[in-house]
Amino acid sequence: MPLHLPAVSRRTFLAGSLAAGAGWIVLDSRDAARGDDAERNHRWALFSDTHINADSAARQGTTNMFQNFQQATRDLLASRPLPAGMILSGDCAHRDGQVGDYAQLRQLLQPITAGGVPCHLLLGNHDHRQRFRAELAGQLAAPPLLADKHVAVVRAERANWFLLDSLRETSETAGALGEKQIAWLAEALDAHADKPAIIVGHHHPVIAGVPGLADTDALFEVLAPRKHVKAYLFGHTHYWKVYKRGDIHLVNLPPVAYPFQERAPSxxxxxxxxxxxxxxxxxxxxxxxxxxxxxxELSWRAA
Ligand SMILES: [Zn+2]
Structure with missing residues (x-):
């Protein structure tokens, strides 16, 4: 499963909501906002491509990634109502997932979890799974479901989030889910067909150009016929864009760090x-x- 950092002020959140019932880890976010504005249950913050370096002064081009993250955090914490959770869709680390990058990221996430917002982290091609786990293992809520992948289902009031792991090899631009993970996803989707499903991965579906998700077709063979699947969200291209594949929404999240194209937003x-x-x-x-x-505004396809 992805790294899940519980909201610090709500320590009961994980204890009360972790359920390994059907053979996979399910985090229930619906308790996160209990006692608060009920509207919180429906609010989420989506980060991607934070590219944090161990050195807080490090830059890529003109961008200081540390400062960008802090700015995004200020904006997130100023949101009213606060989101029920934050999801970071990979490329947490700058280049190749150094231990110090993750230590720095842990510090940066602290104000968000202390503010009562749990964080769910995915891996991208600039991350390193073992170092990510080694540095942040103390924060893991449970042993990983798939030995070599981080996957999870996060339940929300109006949808379930399915968080995938498309890191194939650190620093290789393309990514893949692999047969085992796609089979897991099919089972998890079938077991959670009661609500709209939103899928999050790091890599974009491959059409042409930038190397993306190598097994895009295999993924969409699972997604397309399951009509409760409404959207696939991802980062990787550092470019904000909303489009469709068939009647499934595709949302390319902007980078918190640097855009690849001049004038594209961070x-x-x-x-x-x-x-x-x-x-x-x-x-x-x-x-x-x-x-x-x-x-x-996205409207869901019919179930
Ligand atoms: Zn990136």
């Missing part, structure tokens, strides 16, 4: 889950960017 996405869809709002780190505050 930032994160504020999500409100709706009964029949979702409302996405781009939060650019530069509030003068033309895309700042852009809202995209």
């Amino acid at each position: 930032g994160w996405v504020r999500v409100e889950l709706l009964p029949e869809g979702a409302r996405l709002e781009l939060v650019s780190l530069d509030d003068r960017h033309p895309a700042h505050g852009q809202v995209v």
Whole structure:
């Protein structure tokens, strides 16, 4: 499973919500906002491609990734209501997942969990699974479900999040889920068909161009016929874009760190889950960017 950092002020959250019932780890976020504004249950913060370096002064081009993360954190914590959870869809680390990168990231995440927002981390191609686990193992809520992958289901009031692991080899641009993980996903989806399913991975579905998810077709053979699957979200290309494959929404999350294309926004996405869809709002780190505050409404395909 991905790393799950419980909200520090709600220590009972994990203890009360971890259930290994059907053979996979399920985190129930619905208790996270108990006692707070019920609207919190529907709010989520989506980060991607934070590329944190052990050195807080490190830059890529003109971008200081440490400062970008802090800016995104300030914006997240200023959200009202606060989100029920934050999901970081991979490339947590700068280049190749050094232990110090993860130590720095742990420090950076602390204000978010201390603010009462649990964090769920995925791996990208610039991460290193063993070092990630070694540095953050004390924070893991349970042993991993698949020995060599981090996967999880996070239950929310209006949807279930399925968090995947497409890291194939550190520093290899392309990624893959592999047959075992896709089989796990099919089972997990069938066992959680009661609500809309939102899938999150690091790599984009391959069409052409930038190397992405090598087993895109195998993944969509599982997703397409399961009509409760509504959207696939990912990062990797460092480019904010919302489009579709058939009637499944594709959401390419912007990087918290640096964009690859000049003038593309850095930032994160504020999500409100709706009964029949979702409302996405781009939060650019530069509030003068033309895309700042852009809202995209997704409506779910019929079940
Ligand atoms: Zn990246």
